[in-house]
Amino acid sequence: MDKPITVLYVEDDEDIRDVAELALEGDDFILLSCECGDVALEKAALSSPDLLLLDVMMPDMDGPTTLKRLRTMPHLESTPAIFMTAKVQPAEVKAYHEYGAIGVISKPFDPMLLADEIMKLMEGRRV
Secondary structure (H helix, E strand, C coil): CCCCEEEEEECCCHHHHHHHHHHHCCCCEEEEEECCHHHHHHHHHCCCCCEEEEECCCCCCCHHHHHHHHCCCHHHCCCCEEEEECCCCHHHHHHHHHCCCCEEEECCCCCCCHHHHHHHHHHHHCC
16 A cells, blocks of 8 residues: 555544554554544544545434535545444445445444455445
8 A cells, every 4th residue: 555544533432433443553544533523524624534434323413414514525525435333234235325435334343354344445446
């Protein structure tokens, strides 16, 4: 990989956020983590992430709403997005794709495989 992928990661559960941060630390990723959609909007306004990694179920502003709001920023209109959720029934996954996600990572996730799952989804997007 030439340069690390900057990831805007939005997760309201601190324990899950901590595990994901540990799983993604290293040379391949630069993580901009936050606990809610409002803070994600603030961070996004000041940065240009290569990937949006969003929890689906969050208080105040859920993942799909956060993504919709992030997409109003010109520099994020086409930034790939991945949802992380325990709700992975086929109809739900279809809806996530309709919201603009390139993929879904099921919770609970395996921390040892998280980086690989993200990379596979990102590579699948590069045609």
